Amino acid sequence: MLHWRCMESRTDGEVRDDTRFFGHPRGLATLFFTEMWERFSYYGMRAILILYMVAPVSTGGLGFSVAKGGAVYGFYTAMVYLLGLPGGWVADRITGQQKAVLYGGVLISAGEFCLAAPGMAMFYLGLVFLMMGTGLLKPNVSTIVGQLYPANDVRRDSGFSIFYMGINVGALISPLICGYIGERVNWRMGFGVAGIGMLAGLIQYMLSGKYLGKAGLHPTSTGDPAEDRRQKRHGLLAGLGALAALATVVTLSQAGIVAITAETISDALGWFLLVISAAVFAWLILGRGWSPVERKRAVATLVIFMASAIFWGAYEQAGSSLNLFAERNTNRMLLGWEFPASWFQFVQPVFVIALAPVFAWLWIALRRKEPSIPTKFSFGLLLGGLAFVILIPAAGGKLVSPWWLTGTYFLQTLGELCLSPVGLSAMTKLAPARVGGFMMGVWFLSVSIGDWAAGKAASFYESMPLTQLFGTVAGLSLAAVVLLALMIRPTVRWMAGVK
Ligand code: GLN
Secondary structure, three states: OHHHHHHHHOOHHHHHOOOOEOOEOHHHHHHHHHHHHHHHHHHHHHHHHHHHHHOOHHHOOOOOOHHHHHHHHHHHHHHHHHOHHHHHHHHHHHHOHHHHHHHHHHHHHHHHHHHHOOOHHHHHHHHHHHHHHHHHHHHHHHHHHHHOOOOOOOOHHHHHHHHHHHHHHHHHHHHHHHHHHHHHHOHHHHHHHHHHHHHHHHHHHHHHHHHHOOOOOOOOOOOOHHHHHHHHHHHHHHHHHHHHHHHHHHHHHHOOOOOOOHHHHHHHHHHHHHHHHHHHHHHHHHOOOOOHHHHHHHHHHHHHHHHHHHHHHHHHHHOOHHHHHHHHHEOOEEOOEEOOHHHHHHHHHHHHHHHHHHHHHHHHHHHHHOOOHHHHHHHHHHHHHHHHHOHHHHHOOOOEOHHHHHHHHHHHHHHHHHHHHHHHHHHHHHOOHHHHHHHHHHHHHHHHHHHHHHHHHHHOOOOOOHHHHHHHHHHHHHHHHHHHHHHHHHHHHHOOOOO
16 A cells, blocks of 8 residues: 555646647546446446346346335435435545545455355345445546636636546446356356456555545545544434444344335335435525525526436436346347347446537537526436336337437437436536535435336336336426426526536
8 A cells, every 4th residue: 555655655747738648638547447447347247137137047137126126226326426425525524525435346346256156144234335346436536527627727628528438438348248248148247247357446546546636635624623523423323323223224124124125125215315315405495504506506406417417317227127128128139149138338437428529519519598497307307207108109119229228328318418417517606615515415315216117117117008108207307397497597697607
């Protein structure tokens, strides 16, 4: 762990003048490859997770019903993003971002290797490690990207674009490798390869961590040591409380006092997400200490938050119901060979990589006519809804052409590019400066709700006709578009000058 000490000797100035990675600080390369491997691991695992859970035991799967598989998938993916909130807090107050990323990477590799090991206990333990590890790594690696640049460095936005490419390069390669190995060789070996990917990222991170300089090296202080101690105490109590609640639930269920199934736990998480979102916005809108402008902006943030949750609810079905659709209802013959269903997971990131520069150009080209944030969100939701509309006729068929899903993913990606980067930057602009990091967690809370809903949708895969399932998703998304379109004007007003 030598470099964690060496790094401190690098001055901020040295990092600022550094243009070794495509004109960006060398530290960006460290983070690019760390996140690339982390996403390799995440999306490789996600590409086969639901397929593995519902595959019959005779084929090496877990033999879950789709209802249970969807519930576990929704719970797990929702928790991955939800734990970004405490993950960000731990880095801010206790470890600093650099160490949080390191510990997160270790937990993720351990989690994937647990999934690769036999036995149900190892499966669930693996998922818990993965949730905690991703919660520590994902938000904090992005925070360090921001910290690589001095306050007014014009390279920051393009740095984030390069970083987003890293995400998608990882997401693009891994379904091909882990998906093929998982589906065609051995499910658990697929998770093992995902773990090796994270390990590669971790080794790379440790070897090149010195290039990060002081970015994310230390936890931040509130400026008052007594307040710092108080916050740490509260954090520790909250952590212990969560562990105690978990232990109680496990004990009650083991003792047969309460019947706990994957479905009930997942449903409970749905309610929890609702309560926590209501509490967050009640605080942001009605709490003490906000200025009138901050309150108004919080209302605008709530509109964006709801649209985002609905969008991700449809989009994240790529790993759940649409993955099942690829496996069960799509013709995957290519030159006489049937390619694995998980290979479809390759399509979204390819479109992101191809289209991200087009969108970057588009917004610049439109200049003064550039649509407002809620207008872009309406387009995002509309495209996300249309992506499911085109699946309705396809859902009636037995084994449909792969172009249907490809078309769906194309429209979804167009929607993503209208909404995702816009949303991330909107959160930073609408947030009161003193809760900037927290507001990033609020964005991931909306992603978490979306992932939970995407799992829920998959659990209806067998109990509901597909035309009805996809029609409902399309209908909800399009209804949300109408509501959002009506809200554009007031939302722009509530944004109080934020463009
Ligand atoms: N594909 C992006 C990532 O993995 C965005 C995912 C999301 O925010 N739902 O980071």
